Amino acid sequence: MTRAAARAASHRLAPLRARSRSWLRCAPLITVALFLAPIVAGLLGTLLPAFGWLPAIGGREFTLGPWARLFSAPGIGAAIALTVGTGLVATVLSVVLVFGLCAQLHGRTPGRAGRGLMAPILAAPHAAMAIGLGFLIAPSGWVVRLLSPWLTGWHQPPDIATVQDPYGIALTLGLLVKEVPYLLLMTITALGQVSAARQLEAAATLGYGRTVAWLKLILPQIYPQIRLPIYAVLAYALSVVDMSLILGPGNPPTLSVLALRWFTAPDIRMYFPAAAAALLQLAIVLASILLWRSGETVIAHLGRRWIAQGARRTRLAPLTRIAAAAVAGLAGLGLASLIDLGVWSVADGWPFPQLLPKHWSAHTWTRQFSMVAWPLETTLIVAVLASALALLLVLGCLENEQRSGRAATLRALWLLYVPLLVPQIAFLFGAQVLLTVVHLEGSLIAVIWSHLLFVLPYVFLCLAEPWRSLDARYARTALCLGTPPRRVFLRIKLPLLLRPILVAVAIGVAVSVDQYLPTLLVGAGRVVTLTTEAVALASGGDRRITGVFALLQSLIPLAAYALAIGLPARLQFHRRQAGGET
Template identity: 30%
Template sequence: MRYPHFLLLVVAIVIGLPMLVIIPSLSELLWSVDLKQVIRELIQYPGFFTMLSQSLLTALISVVVVTGLTLISARYLVALKQSGQPTNTQNTQHSWLGILSMPHLAFAVALLWLAAPTGWLWRLIPVETPWMPWFDRQYLVSLWIILIAKELPFMWFMALRALQQLPLDRWLLIGRSQGHSETRTWWLIVIPALVQRLRLPLCVVAVYSLTVVDLALFAAPQTPAPLAVQVVQWQLEFNPLSQQLAAVGSVVLALLAGLVCGWVRLQEWVLFTWAQRLLSRAMTKGEWILLNISRIGRVLPSVFTGLALVLLVALITLAHGRGWFYPALLPQQWDFTLWINEWLFLANGAWRAFWIAVAVASISLVLCILTAEWQRARRQKIPRALLLLPLFIPQVFLILVWIPWTDTNLFWVAWAHVPFSYAYALLAYLPAEERFEQRYLQQSQTFGYSFWRAWWLVKRPLLKVPLLTAFALAMLVSIAQYVPTLLIGGGRVSTLTTDFVALSSGSNSSMQALYALTMWLLCAVVLVVLKPRASAAREGEIQ
């Protein structure tokens, strides 16, 4: 590979520069204010400790529940891998990618409409009082459930990728030869190894749950709001004290992010220690029940796929129903004029979001390829945690330290999306790329092809599926970005996501459903366009 240092420099400038500016920006941010006074104001701010506890509790509960549900579902993933039919595994990955394509805001609107105390579900069930008031607006448990339901497909996707790299057949055979059942071997040998490989994705889930803003604006309490939401509101108030509170509050979020990542490491250690002790003694009845509970996990992916279809139907009906009063099962009339009235606004936001996403995904994919090829050329591996660093630092914190270095235009908004899309694209591309036999590329170079010519003719077709998957994931991440678009754009650059969040504080549920449905359709277009190309390349994918 020629010019490896130049390629590394390109990656460092585009991705590393945002990381490098943190230190001087943070120093200027903190030392330009009376730090002790601002900290005192922050602590005395009404509801500060409630904000803190809401954010921390949301992150811890989300990561614990998502970890548990991912692990008890993993036996289903093993069954797919051991079926001997790669098409099944690939179809499942694309199915979950389709679920991942659901914008989390659209998912939240549909789920709240379906399960709220006056929602569609309770109109179907003949009860006088709903026994699950959790799915109400501005209720913290609603935020937990939405986050868990939306993060599960991502973790299944990452778990399936991790399981493909483990010698499961050999481990299960060794377990049987030692007199252990397959279930016992699975939980005590395979699961600890799987959890170790899922450490970084779980940290991503934990930090996202801690610092999510758009979902929290829609579903969480606002009196007081979670800390990340309040930091954004302080930043938008444009008075010196509020700006200082936002700066110090973002640092508090960064410290909490380190704490929740430490929690992920702690739960991994607890599971590993439990497995080691259980291997050396007989199981109790309670432990035997716990190990066999994984059978329940087989139905979770199918249930979730069915839920996605129900939520889509719920969005369509809510967007087009008029005169729909509780407890009527269906609206009094159907009306499609809202599309016509809002089409100009919808089209502008969707068109801008789409082209930003195309540019961001293209840059992210090129950077993924350069990163992977540089590692192979140098025979060095950049630590995965360093490559994914934008996902481990609170987004609000990063954006606040980037604001002095940027301008409020389309270029800088797209640039602010790149680190996050690049990190998610790496998660999809690197595992497949690392399994590629580089000798194919080397053999083609012996015929006189340059490195990149050989890469285009040989490696690109064989890795077309992970390349397209990474591109699609990068686009979906860019479309969903709210905080970078709002703060870097300064209100001058709007997308479908920012328009929807602006509407979410109102009471017009049909309008919210219409924007949510448009977001869903925009993400679906990305997959519909890319999936046929991936399907045509499946036979060439390196397993």
């Protein structure tokens, strides 16, 4: 009897768990190994030289010398102020604008058309957007041309720093153009998970207007879900390199650009202060996140009091209208920037202050094709392989999670966000040394791995929700019909989730095409993508050619999105209900 009892007790429906294939069980492990181990090692590889230790180039004792060197560098104070200023201002403004717009427009969103307009801005890589914006707002750009000379009287561009200005205003604007749509998308996604409409209705019966009700009821509910994306934006804005190179000032530049400059200085000893600068960058990001976190607490406290007061009106209402207008303005700037890229790419002579080119020609496209071909091919290979690899790992993790019945914890989600929160520059240098040791430096594989670090989190975040919310009984029904799990996965889950899967891959491609610093550093300059080329060309060159590169760079993610939306419609015609929510 006891034996029987023990045996019975052991049943506990272990079969499900026991059957998950070993490779599947390894999926989360592989993912973490591919992910965190190199980041930690990379950080270490930056930490040690920051304190003077790098025997390979003669650093054999721990010293504070690199820090002394860092803080005595000319303009270091201004560089730090610029970094913190642009990063914080861009993030605060992004968040305020997005919340303002949502409070203003909730339930009245111009749905399809609005999203259609946002798509190109979301898809365009940061570098391309920065280049386009630079073209647009330069003293000789479209904006000034539009007003000259009839209004301004300028026959020559004015000597005003509208780009690369010492205060980083252009850089902040560039960050806003890209990050506002991103946060808006995250907010809309989070809104889908609370029954906002019904709650707003309930609030309306109590006499609350939409805007107040949104701020008091909906915002507190969705904030926890967009906290991580906000931190990611904050970390990004504080440490971005490509946008800073294109739109930020050069004398002094932001801290991350300064670190990059020193890392690539001919004098190898500059590696030490460069490592210190990268570490300082990390410290600034962490401190800013902490600052933000405490700000959240204060605002939550004040907000609770505000809610308890029961006020039906708010003086914020006109502000939300301004926010909505500002977002529309930013979207207009973003779209105009991309169009400006296109116009430059087919311009044939475009002297100031003419509004449009004197002649149009496709010469630049046809003549540059041989120069574009190689970077284009590399860009596509890296993007497709990194996304495919990420998809494989994510599907492995999700399927394993479902079969083992253990969902990823919140802590695991934070791990996923590590590459998005740690400044790239802080671990990529260390990682570069590691790659040199294993002779993978400058290889395509290493670059694909470095992209995977950033592609994987987005693919996971994009796919986890639809995957988990797929009615589990579909799979159960199929299993009960005698279908082995592998076939259920292939025949039921994959087709049902085809659209979210393709969208996740498209986002993966977009994220990969966006990567500048990883490609530059891990690729050791040998792996040349449209992105590295576009940034290099942006530092000065033929704007027509820069336009070709930047536009092409933007078209790849856009094409990927179009395919992701269009393909399922062609592949499946019985899809009136297919779990197509993305």
